[in-house]
Amino acid sequence: MPTESNEWAVLDDLLGLVPETVEPSTDQRFAFYGRCSTEDNQDPETSYRWQRGNAEKFVAEGSIIEDYFDVGQSRSVPWHRRPEAARLLSDLKSHTRGWSAIVVGEGTRCWFGNQFSLVAPRIQAHDVEVWVPELGGRFDPRNVTHSIMMSMLGGLSESERQHVQQRTRASMDAQVLNEGRHQGGRAPYGYLVVDGPPHPNPNRASDGSRLRILSLDVATAPVVQRIFRDYIAGRGDKAIAHELNREGIPCPSAHRPEQNRHRSGDGWQASTVSAILQNPRYTGYAIFGRWNKHEELLDPDDVAAGHITRLRRSPNHRIIRSKKPAHPAIVSVETFTQAQLIRRQRASTGIGARGRLERTRRPSPREYLLRGLLRCDACGRKMQAEVVSGIVYYRCRAKTLTPASPVLAEHPPSVNVREDHLVAPIDRWLTTLFHRTHRDHTVASLLTAQDDNDHDTHRAVLRRRIADAEAKLERHLAAIEAGVDPQALVAAMNTAQADKAAAQAELQSLPTIPRLTETEIRKLIDSLGDISAVLAAGARADKADLYQALHLDIRYRPRQQLAAVGADLGFSTGVRRGT
Numbered sequence: 001m002p003t004e005s006n007e008w009a010v011l012d013d014l015l016g017l018v019p020e021t022v023e024p025s026t027d028q029r030f031a032f033y034g035r036c037s038t039e040d041n042q043d044p045e046t047s048y049r050w051q052r053g054n055a056e057k058f059v060a061e062g063s064i065i066e067d068y069f070d071v072g073q074s075r076s077v078p079w080h081r082r083p084e085a086a087r088l089l090s091d092l093k094s095h096t097r098g099w100s101a102i103v104v105g106e107g108t109r110c111w112f113g114n115q116f117s118l119v120a121p122r123i124q125a126h127d128v129e130v131w132v133p134e135l136g137g138r139f140d141p142r143n144v145t146h147s148i149m150m151s152m153l154g155g156l157s158e159s160e161r162q163h164v165q166q167r168t169r170a171s172m173d174a175q176v177l178n179e180g181r182h183q184g185g186r187a188p189y190g191y192l193v194v195d196g197p198p199h200p201n202p203n204r205a206s207d208g209s210r211l212r213i214l215s216l217d218v219a220t221a222p223v224v225q226r227i228f229r230d231y232i233a234g235r236g237d238k239a240i241a242h243e244l245n246r247e248g249i250p251c252p253s254a255h256r257p258e259q260n261r262h263r264s265g266d267g268w269q270a271s272t273v274s275a276i277l278q279n280p281r282y283t284g285y286a287i288f289g290r291w292n293k294h295e296e297l298l299d300p301d302d303v304a305a306g307h308i309t310r311l312r313r314s315p316n317h318r319i320i321r322s323k324k325p326a327h328p329a330i331v332s333v334e335t336f337t338q339a340q341l342i343r344r345q346r347a348s349t350g351i352g353a354r355g356r357l358e359r360t361r362r363p364s365p366r367e368y369l370l371r372g373l374l375r376c377d378a379c380g381r382k383m384q385a386e387v388v389s390g391i392v393y394y395r396c397r398a399k400t401l402t403p404a405s406p407v408l409a410e411h412p413p414s415v416n417v418r419e420d421h422l423v424a425p426i427d428r429w430l431t432t433l434f435h436r437t438h439r440d441h442t443v444a445s446l447l448t449a450q451d452d453n454d455h456d457t458h459r460a461v462l463r464r465r466i467a468d469a470e471a472k473l474e475r476h477l478a479a480i481e482a483g484v485d486p487q488a489l490v491a492a493m494n495t496a497q498a499d500k501a502a503a504q505a506e507l508q509s510l511p512t513i514p515r516l517t518e519t520e521i522r523k524l525i526d527s528l529g530d531i532s533a534v535l536a537a538g539a540r541a542d543k544a545d546l547y548q549a550l551h552l553d554i555r556y557r558p559r560q561q562l563a564a565v566g567a568d569l570g571f572s573t574g575v576r577r578g579t
Contacts, residue, residue, distance in 0.1 A: 028062035030055075030131070031099040033088055035070045035109050044071045051105030058133050059103050066091075066099055075112040075157055076295070078306035079119050089119075092126045101129035101138070107150070108134075108157040116150045118304050173320045176288040180326025182212050183288055186259045188281055189252040190224040190330050192217045214281075214327035220255060224330050227276055231339055237277070241268035242403035264381070267402035277343065283336050284329030286322035289314050367540045368392060369423055370554065373547060376415050377557040377564075379407045383415070392419035394556075415558040422554065422563055426547075429565065431532040434525055443521050462507040469500035 011017075032055050036047035048069050056064060068084040079085040091097045102123065104110045111119070120141065123130055130139040134153055140146050175181040187193045196213035198205040223244070230240050244251070245267045252272060253263030280287045292314045295307040368385040369392075376383050376396035383394040396415040401408055433442045473496050476489045516524075528534055535543070550567040557564070 028059075028101060029099040030059050030062050030064045030101045030103045031066040031068060031088065031091075031097075032064045032103055032105070033068045033085065033110060034105050035073055035075065035082070035085075037072065037074055044069075051109065054105035054133060055103045058105075059101075059131055062101070064103065066097070074309075075109060075161060076307060078115060078304065081306060089122060092123065092128060100127070101131055103131040105133070107132045107153045108160065111150070111154050112157045112161070113154045114151070116154055117147075120150075172288065176286050176320045176322055178323065180286040180322035180324060182214055182286065182326070184212070187214055187217075188279055189255070189276060190217055190221045190282065191215065191327070216328045216330070220252075221330050223249060224276060224282060227273055228282075228331050228335055228339055231273075231277055232335070232342060237270035237273040238403055240273045241270050244268045244273075245403055245405070267405060269402060277339055280321070280336060281327075282330040283333045284325040284327055285333075286326035288320045289318050292318065367544050369419060369540060369544050369547060370394065370552070371544065373552045374417075374422070374554045374556060374563075376411075377555045378411045378415065378559075379405075383417070383556065385419075393417065394419065412558050415556070417556055417563070423543075425563075426552070426554075426565055427532070427535045430535065430550075430567075434528075434531045439522075439525065443518055443525075446516075446521050447518060459507065462503045465503040466500055466507070469496045469503065472496040473500070 032052055034048060034051035034055075036044045036051075051069075052064070052067070068088040070082045070084040073082045073085075079089060088102070107116075120130065120139070124141055131137065132139055132150070132153075135146055135149060139150065172183055176183065182193070191214040193212050194215045196211040199209040199211055201209075227240055230243070231237075235243075249268070251265065251268045253260035254265035254267075257263075257265055276282075290313065291311045293309050294312040295309055297303065298305040298308045371385060372382060374383045374394050375381060379396065379401060381396060381401075383396045386393050386395055394417050396411075398408060398411045398413050401411065432438055473493060476493050476496070479489060480486050538546070553566045555564045556562075
């Protein structure tokens with residue numbers, strides 16, 4: 001009977017279900033492409049599964065042998081700037097790719113605006129088909145209806161994105177205006193984010209979700225009050241920062257380093273004091289929309305390059321203030337208003353105001369090869385790129401150091417180094433790494449780097465979460481043994497155990513990154529040919545990407561006029577699915 005080989009055969013036939021284990025009827029092989037944006041808290045794994053499932057059902061006559069799935073990429077980003085989509089376009093040129101068609105789970109997730117009309121000719125030039133569910137089959141470039149349909153899908157995708165953005169923003173504006181709700185993000189200096197009342201959504205409240213609200217940080221709120229008092233008394237931003245550093249008061253990034261990993265935490269800056277003085281949330285009212293994401297063309301002369309998102313100050317009519325106080329106030333509205341009036345008066349008569357009137361030219365975009373990689377050894381800060389007479393320099397000025405910093409005594413007034421004086425020796429050094437005399441050592445280093453899981457930040461964070469949860473459990477058990485009532489610690493122990501289990505489950509679900517053998521690494525190096533010629537002929541953008549991928553660490557010693565260069569010869573991996 002059929003049930004002996006497949007117990008679901010009869011029931012599937014009665015219910016009209018098609019088993020997913022059906023063998024393909026042809027040997028056509030597909031590559032799957034999908035995309036998931038994490039801006040809306042989408043689960044990448046779930047998004048990948050349903051898109052992949054749609055694609056498998058759509059091309060049941062073939063088999064999918066390769067996956068390309070972008071995580072955290074907006075649909076407005078062009079294909080060549082999405083990591084996995086760019087890898088797919090690169091694999092088109094490979095004669096060993098193994099697939100002859102591309103299938104997507106949903107067209108509107110993959111193409112935006114006119115992107116399809118820009119990508120399709122590149123795909124068709126390599127005799128590769130494109131299968132889109134909205135078309136009901138393969139895209140035919142000679143079918144005018146198909147071209148119109150894909151143009152409409154791109155427009156619908158763009159319209160959907162704008163509609164979601166507008167609806168989300170309107171909802172958040174209403175929540176701030178009427179409820180004073182905290183919309184997330186780091187708490188301003190002087191506040192802490194704590195659990196508040198149950199979530200107003202009944203379903204989320206039943207799951208134990210609570211609103212997050214701002215509460216006073218008793219250690220730093222007096223510092224904010226002092227900054228406002230000193231400023232109103234006539235002191236400037238830099239003078240206030242100098243006094244706080246002299247007294248050893250930790251700056252915001254030093255006080256809460258876990259929230260400010262992008263900051264050095266070396267002391268108060270005048271800009272930090274300025275940001276505090278201009279933050280109206282210290283009045284106790286919720287303020288939302290002071291900054292907004294603004295999309296501008298990456299290259300005005302090349303629209304196909306797409307847009308880049310930057311933060312810009314919002315016009316006054318886009319800023320929302322709650323109708324009533326939403327959290328404890330640190331300064332009164334009168335005090336904050338007085339500080340703003342003083343600030344405007346000073347700004348209108350200062351040198352900065354006159355300087356802004358004279359600026360008529362906008363700097364042109366330029367690719368700096370060592371952006372973010374070069375540090376001044378005297379102070380440890382990143383050196384800033386600047387173009388002088390057409391030559392790229394990297395500079396570090398002493399006047400921008402933290403006021404009262406001990407480094408000021410030894411730091412030159414200005415440290416300058418030309419980019420080309422560094423790039424040429426770096427390229428020669430990289431060339432020697434792959435020379436026959438050093439190749440064995442380089443290959444051994446690459447093999448060792450594959451065993452170094454510390455480069456995988458996500459794995460390191462999960463392991464740290466597990467260790468922290470275990471430490472909490474041990475402390476709770478020690479407290480019980482010391483005589484503490486176990487009932488008082490049940491909730492805390494359950495929370496720690498749940499956090500540990502969640503981190504362990506996520507760690508186990510991460511894919512195992514495939515290792516390259518020594519032979520594969522040597523073949524990869526040989527395929528590059530003459531490394532020195534490749535570096536010399538490379539475009540500036542490609543060389544900049546190479547230096548970033550190598551994690552170059554350059555320390556410039558101004559006294560010796562010497563640069564110490566190091567590189568991390570590791571392997572890059574994709575999100576969730578290793579590449």
